[in-house]
Structure formats: C-alpha cells, structure tokens
Amino acid sequence: MQTFFTDEQLKVPALARSNEILRSCVHCGFCTATCPTYQVLGDELDSPRGRIYLIKEMLESGRAADERTVKHLDRCLSCLSCMTTCPSGVHYMHLIDHARAHVEATYKRPFTDRALRFVLAKVLPYPMRFRLAILLAKAGRPFARLIPDARVQAMLDMVPKQVPPVSRNDDPQSFAPVGARKMRVALMTGCAQKALNTDINDATIRLLRRLGCEVVVPKGMGCCGALTHHMGREAEAHGFAAANIRAFMAEVKGEGLDAIVINTSGCGTTVKDYGHMFRTEALAEEAKLVAGLACDISELLVRIGLPEGAAPVRAGGMRVAYHAACSLQHGQQVKSAPKDLLKRVGFEVVEPADSHLCCGSAGTYNLLQPEISRELKARKVRTLEAKGPDVIAAGNIGCMMQIGSGTGVPVVHTVELLDWATGGPVPAALG
Numbered sequence: 189m190q191t192f193f194t195d196e197q198l199k200v201p202a203l204a205r206s207n208e209i210l211r212s213c214v215h216c217g218f219c220t221a222t223c224p225t226y227q228v229l230g231d232e233l234d235s236p237r238g239r240i241y242l243i244k245e246m247l248e249s250g251r252a253a254d255e256r257t258v259k260h261l262d263r264c265l266s267c268l269s270c271m272t273t274c275p276s277g278v279h280y281m282h283l284i285d286h287a288r289a290h291v292e293a294t295y296k297r298p299f300t301d302r303a304l305r306f307v308l309a310k311v312l313p314y315p316m317r318f319r320l321a322i323l324l325a326k327a328g329r330p331f332a333r334l335i336p337d338a339r340v341q342a343m344l345d346m347v348p349k350q351v352p353p354v355s356r357n358d359d360p361q362s363f364a365p366v367g368a369r370k371m372r373v374a375l376m377t378g379c380a381q382k383a384l385n386t387d388i389n390d391a392t393i394r395l396l397r398r399l400g401c402e403v404v405v406p407k408g409m410g411c412c413g414a415l416t417h418h419m420g421r422e423a424e425a426h427g428f429a430a431a432n433i434r435a436f437m438a439e440v441k442g443e444g445l446d447a448i449v450i451n452t453s454g455c456g457t458t459v460k461d462y463g464h465m466f467r468t469e470a471l472a473e474e475a476k477l478v479a480g481l482a483c484d485i486s487e488l489l490v491r492i493g494l495p496e497g498a499a500p501v502r503a504g505g506m507r508v509a510y511h512a513a514c515s516l517q518h519g520q521q522v523k524s525a526p527k528d529l530l531k532r533v534g535f536e537v538v539e540p541a542d543s544h545l546c547c548g549s550a551g552t553y554n555l556l557q558p559e560i561s562r563e564l565k566a567r568k569v570r571t572l573e574a575k576g577p578d579v580i581a582a583g584n585i586g587c588m589m590q591i592g593s594g595t596g597v598p599v600v601h602t603v604e605l606l607d608w609a610t611g612g613p614v615p616a617a618l619g
C-alpha cells in the first residue's frame with residue numbers, strides 16, 4: 189500500500205512503525221474472511237482492510253479522529269484473527285494500538301462514553317476495587333436495571349453470582365518445589381482474574397510445584413496493562429507495564445528466573461509485547477528481557493513435560509471442548525500446546541466449528557460493544573455445545589466468563605484439568 193507521510197511525520201517513532209505496517213498491506217482482502225466483526229456486520233469498514241484504510245487516512249492527515257473512524261475502530265475486537273490470516277505479515281496489532289492511542293489523544297467522546305471508560309480503567313485492573321464494584325453492582329442491581337444504556341445492562345449481566353474469597357496464594361511469596369528444584373519461575377497472578385476466579389492461580393501453583401518448579405509471586409506486580417492499553421490509555425498502560433518489568437527484574441537480578449509464566453492469555457500477549465511498547469524508553473533492555481522470558485502456562489508445561497495418561501482413573505472418557513482464546517491462538521500463535529497437553533493426560537479433546545472466531549469477550553469489549561459481543565457469544569456457545577462436551581476448557585479468564593454466562597456446561601481453565609489429572613483436586617466447576 190502506498191503511503192504519503194511527510195519526512196517530519198516519519199521522525200515520530202510510532203508513525204514510522206505504522207508507516208512500515210501500512211506499506212506491508214497489499215489490500216488483498218484475505219483477512220476479511222476471518223474477521224468476526226465483518227462476519228457479523230458485513231460492512232467493509234468493519235473488516236481489517238477497511239480499518240487499515242481508515243487508520244491510514246487518519247494518521248497521514250494528522251487530523252483528530254472523527255466519529256465515523258472511531259465507530260469502526262471501536263468495533264474491532266483486537267482478536268488478531270486477521271494477523272493469522274494475512275499472507276503479507278501485516279502487524280495489525282501494533283497498528284490498531286497506535287490508532288487507539290491517537291483516538292484517545294484527539295477525540296472527545298460523549299460524556300457517558302468517557303465516564304464508562306474512566307470507571308472501567310479505574311476499577312478492573314485493581315482486584316480489591318473490582319471486588320467492591322461487584323458487591324455494589326449486586327446490591328444496586330434493581331435500580332441499575334432502570335438505566336437505559338445497553339452497556340450498563342451488559343455489565344450487570346456479567347456480574348458473577350459469587351465472588352471467591354481472596355486467595356493468600358496471590359500474595360508476594362515463594363512456593364518451594366515438591367522434590368528437587370528443576371526451574372525457578374515467576375507467576376503473573378493477574379488483576380481481574382484474582383477477583384473473579386482464584387482457582388486458576390491455585391491450580392497453576394500446585395501443578396508447577398509438583399513438576400519441580402519453585403514458583404515465585406514477585407512483589408510489586410499488578411495488571412499487565414492490557415485493559416488500559418486496548419482503550420488507548422497509553423500512560424496508564426505503560427505505568428502498569430513498567431511496574432511489572434521492575435518487579436520481574438528484581439527476581440531476575442536476585443535468584444534468577446527461568447520463565448515468567450502467565451495463565452491469562454490476554455495478559456500473555458501484552459507482556460510478550462513489552463519489548464515493543466518500551467522500545468524507545470529507558471526500560472527498553474529490561475522490557476525486552478522480560479518479554480523474552482514470558483510464556484503461556486501451556487508453553488511452559490510442554491517444555492517441562494507432563495506424565496502421560498494420568499487422567500483415566502478419575503477423568504477418563506471425559507470429553508473436553510477446547511475453546512482457543514484469540515490472544516493465545518492469534519496473539520501468541522500458541523495453538524496445539526493446550527490440546528496436546530489435555531490429550532496427553534487422557535482427556536478426549538474436541539474443537540468447535542470456526543474455532544478461529546472470537547467469543548466476543550475481548551477485554552472490555554463485551555461491556556462496551558454488547559450487541560456484537562452477544563452475537564459472537566451465541567455463535568461460540570452454539571458451536572461448542574454442538575460437540576456434546578462434558579466440560580469446556582479455555583486459557584483465558586475473559587473467555588471463561590463470557591462463555592460461562594451463556595451455557596450450562598461447566599467452563600474451566602485448561603490448567604485446572606491438567607492439575608486434576610496429575611494429582612490435584614477436582615475443579616470446583618465440576619464439583
């Protein structure tokens with residue numbers, strides 16, 4: 189694609205990077221076929237190619253974002269299915285991230301929009317605030333139901349029935365391995381996940397210890413920055429990321445780390461991109477190192493190796509429908525590891541039709557774009573249930589909450605099944 193940035197514009201690193209990305213697009217349109225929003229809405233401007241044109245026009249002109257551009261960019265899930273499909277290697281993720289930051293800096297959203305985004309940015313990344321918000325939402329639900337805003341209603345629909353007690357496992361500490369130490373790994377405990385489901389980190393710690401890992405929960409670690417990053421709130425996202433980089437580096441410089449393990453794939457995609465996020469900043473080297481150590485729990489388990497056929501005694505014959513989170517399959521290109529691990533320990537693994545399509549969760553997307561999100565959820569639940577599973581497994585808390593709110597089939601994290609199959613307790617959802 190031809191671009192017309194001026195020499196002055198290309199001196200700005202973010203514009204230079206976007207120019208590089210735009211030039212790699214040959215506008216073939218292959219990506220439209222696998223874009224969930226194009227499938228639902230059928231509008232070229234709600235496809236990757238359409239959005240690329242809108243972004244090019246917005247950035248090249250240097251003008252403030254307009255309503256039409258914002259509408260179509262806001263509808264993008266950042267699912268990155270287009271990146272998997274693109275034959276030219278267009279790095280859509282960096283392009284949309286830059287575009288979102290430009291929108292945030294130059295566009296004045298309507299008041300309700302700004303207020304909603306502000307609340308999400310100030311609540312979701314903080315587990316205690318999030319817990320409090322859930323309790324308040326439960327108490328005020330009858331009154332809040334009167335607010336005629338689909339997004340407020342979507343938030344109420346997503347409020348979980350129960351909030352687990354705080355898990356002390358999420359506090360900064362070190363868990364000794366069972367037997368001889370083979371590895372020393374840091375666990376990223378997440379933010380929203382700590383408020384919504386404490387079983388995932390508990391299962392991860394149990395499993396890794398059993399496999400000979402010392403598991404460290406570093407001090408000073410918090411949200412990975414993804415939630416605010418995807419809203420274009422760059423300064424906040426960088427603040428979160430910088431705190432994490434410092435927390436991990438303290439461990440690297442101390443006793444050393446073999447890996448930084450992440451069990452929320454949405455966070456994993458962002459942490460693996462810290463090198464890019466900080467490429468022009470003082471923390472560039474450290475960010476690159478942290479990004480290089482980051483891995484999804486399934487990647488680490490493949491490296492360590494799981495005992496074969498461990499499940500049959502308790503879970504033999506159990507049919508698991510595996511839902512591939514977009515951030516894992518498209519963002520990190522981790523596709524077979526979770527399925528291979530589940531099969532290895534004895535589960536029967538099935539996959540839904542159109543497994544490349546997003547479930548509509550996508551960070552805060554289900555709260556900000558409830559109509560499209562609901563349609564994608566219905567499609568995903570339909571295709572998963574069609575496989576007649578005993579349980580649905582996913583590697584991302586957002587997908588688990590989204591799918592769980594639309595089906596009666598239990599939904600668990602992949603690591604909970606792997607922990608169970610290798611000596612851990614039955615996942616709570618399977619009761």
Ligand code: SF4
Pocket residue numbers: 212213214215216217218219220236237240270273274275276277278
């Ligand atoms: S598939 Fe890639 S090269 Fe083709 S239009 Fe989409 S982004 Fe551009």
Ligand code: SF4
Pocket residue numbers: 222223224225226234235236239263264265266267268269270271280
């Ligand atoms: S990230 Fe997903 S929703 Fe956005 S353009 Fe790409 S495929 Fe479409």
